[in-house]
Amino acid sequence: MTHQDEAFLADWAVHSRFGAVPGTSGVDRQAASIADGEQRAWFARLLESHGFTVARDAIGNQFGLLELVPGAPYAVTGSHLDSQPTAGRFDGAYGVLASAHACFRVAEELRVDPTRARFNLAIVNWFNEEGSRFKPSMMGSSVFTGKMALADALATRDSQGVSVREALDALGERGDLDGLDVASYAEIHVQQGRSMEEDGVTIGLVEATWAAHKFDFRVTGAQAHSGSALMADRRDALLGAARLVVAARELVDDFAEGELHTACGELNVYPNSPVVVASEVQLLLDLRSPSAEVIARAHASLMRTIERVQRDDRVEIEIVSEHSWDQNPYPEAGVELALQVADDLGLARDRVMTVAGHDSTNMKDRVPTVMLFVPSVDGISHNLDEYTRDEDLVAGVDHLTGVVRRLAAG
Numbered sequence: 001m002t003h004q005d006e007a008f009l010a011d012w013a014v015h016s017r018f019g020a021v022p023g024t025s026g027v028d029r030q031a032a033s034i035a036d037g038e039q040r041a042w043f044a045r046l047l048e049s050h051g052f053t054v055a056r057d058a059i060g061n062q063f064g065l066l067e068l069v070p071g072a073p074y075a076v077t078g079s080h081l082d083s084q085p086t087a088g089r090f091d092g093a094y095g096v097l098a099s100a101h102a103c104f105r106v107a108e109e110l111r112v113d114p115t116r117a118r119f120n121l122a123i124v125n126w127f128n129e130e131g132s133r134f135k136p137s138m139m140g141s142s143v144f145t146g147k148m149a150l151a152d153a154l155a156t157r158d159s160q161g162v163s164v165r166e167a168l169d170a171l172g173e174r175g176d177l178d179g180l181d182v183a184s185y186a187e188i189h190v191q192q193g194r195s196m197e198e199d200g201v202t203i204g205l206v207e208a209t210w211a212a213h214k215f216d217f218r219v220t221g222a223q224a225h226s227g228s229a230l231m232a233d234r235r236d237a238l239l240g241a242a243r244l245v246v247a248a249r250e251l252v253d254d255f256a257e258g259e260l261h262t263a264c265g266e267l268n269v270y271p272n273s274p275v276v277v278a279s280e281v282q283l284l285l286d287l288r289s290p291s292a293e294v295i296a297r298a299h300a301s302l303m304r305t306i307e308r309v310q311r312d313d314r315v316e317i318e319i320v321s322e323h324s325w326d327q328n329p330y331p332e333a334g335v336e337l338a339l340q341v342a343d344d345l346g347l348a349r350d351r352v353m354t355v356a357g358h359d360s361t362n363m364k365d366r367v368p369t370v371m372l373f374v375p376s377v378d379g380i381s382h383n384l385d386e387y388t389r390d391e392d393l394v395a396g397v398d399h400l401t402g403v404v405r406r407l408a409a410g
């Protein structure tokens, strides 16, 4: 364990306390929450203590910038500090802390020998990758890459009616950085699956992403007394929503193992009273597949189910919004570069696909991108018990340092 590794683990231990859920090893530090504001302030001080200038853009993406070559583009590395409501402390945050330490190490080398610097260095904490409080996910990097309009993102409201603009302004986290000239992007993240742990792989070389299709449904019926209203008269929105939830799970069985993952993670019932037949339900459904064709077939099957439920339960089902990304590769040049760094370091590595979306899902469509994984114990994620061993965290920082060195320096 080098002093650099110890320095990383020390910062990692401090950061893990932000938004900590008492009695667990997990966190709740959702986008633009108080805990998010606290961790952002700490992170800004950490960046400044290593000579990086802190800036934020109009959607609250937080950057640490180090100019080494005036006027040159930036080699960017980062991930997201925001979390799911009750989640692990590793998802996103590990990548941000690893990026900071990888850049601190490369910056030290380039300050000693500035002639080696080809690009400037940037560390990024993307705003609202998780899309739990404010939908959709990957919001900050979607705005940065032009996939989502800034005005739409700022106008998005949470379940209490608070907008992204209001929440960011309450923290003073909207800034005036007007874009960044990006030469490359590198991200490291916990795998959130268990194949790397099972196969003894330390560094995952992400070569492609699964496709994802997320629906925000509104099911509308009619409020009624749950006792006295005749069954034949009822238009039960929660019953209609429940049939959709079950149908989405049964869809999986129409495909081969590992071809389709579905879940409904959020259900908001109105008026949500035990003696009232629900008149309105918001239902958020998530489909994932390694095949675009499977997603298309699942989408069509769901539309048929909607027709049937509307007819049988006499409810209306409308798609309020959809958010999706295609199954497609990550740049092969990035995989090759990461593979060479892993071999130079003697780290067990393998090519993997990512099932989860990341900010690199957006960035890979705009700039040369490298996406890396470290193992997750038992593949647990979006769960308070999410865990990655220190030796894997440290190996990941060492590897990312090698990647940043190759991307930023000659």
Ligand code: HGY
Residues within 6 Å of the ligand: 129, 130, 131, 137, 138, 355, 356, 357, 358
């Ligand atoms: O949807 C996703 O996979 C990401 O974690 N937000």
Ligand code: MN
Residues within 6 Å of the ligand: 080, 091, 092, 129, 189, 358
């Ligand atoms: Mn993540």
Ligand code: MN
Residues within 6 Å of the ligand: 084, 091, 130, 382
């Ligand atoms: Mn996540």
Ligand code: MN
Residues within 6 Å of the ligand: 129, 130, 356, 357, 358
């Ligand atoms: Mn994610």
